[in-house]
Amino acid sequence: MMAKRESNFINMLVTLFAVTFIASASLGLVNEFTRDAIKNANAKAQEKAIASVLPNFDKLGKSLKILPKDGPDSLELFPAYDARGNEVGTAVKTYTNKGFSGHFTVMVGFKPDGTISGYEVLQHQETPGLGSKMGQWFRNKDKPKQDIIGKNPGKVNFHVSKDGGDIDAITAATISSRAFLDAVRRAYNTWKNESDATIGSTTKKDDQTKGGNS
């Protein structure tokens, strides 16, 4: 066995340089290999979420990122169209920072009239068995007080009933429920502002598509 190298300045410098150099080189290599796969996995998860929250659609429009009035990060809107170019709904990737463990993201689908067509919790760290139930809790057809599917956040009070709202919170997970509804409200407000602002231009866009088809 080799004798231990002495701890003099040059030796230490060379060793640390070599160690960090090899480490960064190998990480760069691994990153090369996994980058596409990670991108695909994320894109696939997103596509699946969009498809599951919206009614059947034929193609997705260009997504747009909008900074909401009531939050620090932007939301992503994915408008979806049927074969004839009519809007069937918009999926909104929204978030909240008020969860029991902070940040989580939700995909919410809105029909053109503002009713919720579906939702999917994307990433969360909420307590398993409590807050993590939000994936199923708010889509229970047998319990209309907790079901949000088919409701319009512009007409129904999207707060938990404890706070005077119309939605029943998850048992023993009021904080997660509040955060979830916070995310949905943010999605609705952003989507509403956006669609109100583009009503004028939608008619124009319809003309263009018609022109393109003929």
Add this chain to the structure above:
Amino acid sequence: MKNFTKGFLKENPVFVLLLGMCPTLGVTSSAINGMGMGLATTFVLVMANFVVSLVKSGIPDKVRIPSFIVIIATFVTIVQLTMQAYLPSLYESLGLFIPLIVVNCIVLGRAEAFASKNTVWSSIVDGLGMGLGFTFALTLLGAVREFLGSGKVFGLTIYPEHYGSLIFVLAPGAFIALGYLIAIINKLKKA
């Protein structure tokens, strides 16, 4: 062989050495999370032990710890990227705890206490034994908590969920379950 088996019972990192408590308590809310975390740590342990024992004579004593940490961090990042690419759902549920393997005392502890003094082969075996012991402990703890908390083991329902006591899914339940498991292991060791 002794290097391999000691990780399971005699020197089990969780139940006997009480190392790596942070991920132990944090991720074991279900059996599958515990197992995923354990296997990720095992990979890092084996690889770090292997590399450390390989380069041990080339590293001056005074920069030993920073070098080990860089080596460990490299393997952790490899695990993280690979998991993100090919096991996205597990990656999501383990979340923050994957990068935290870097500062897991077991990994640095084995590099420092074992791999830097022993041959390459016995270091690999030690890493594997310790890692699987850790996996075993985390899976057991996760299974116990999942069973008591939500009536499931590995996601399979054993009894209806509302009979479960939520405390076992939450942090206090982790302490209680771990305490009893350590007591049982101690009893078994003495017998």
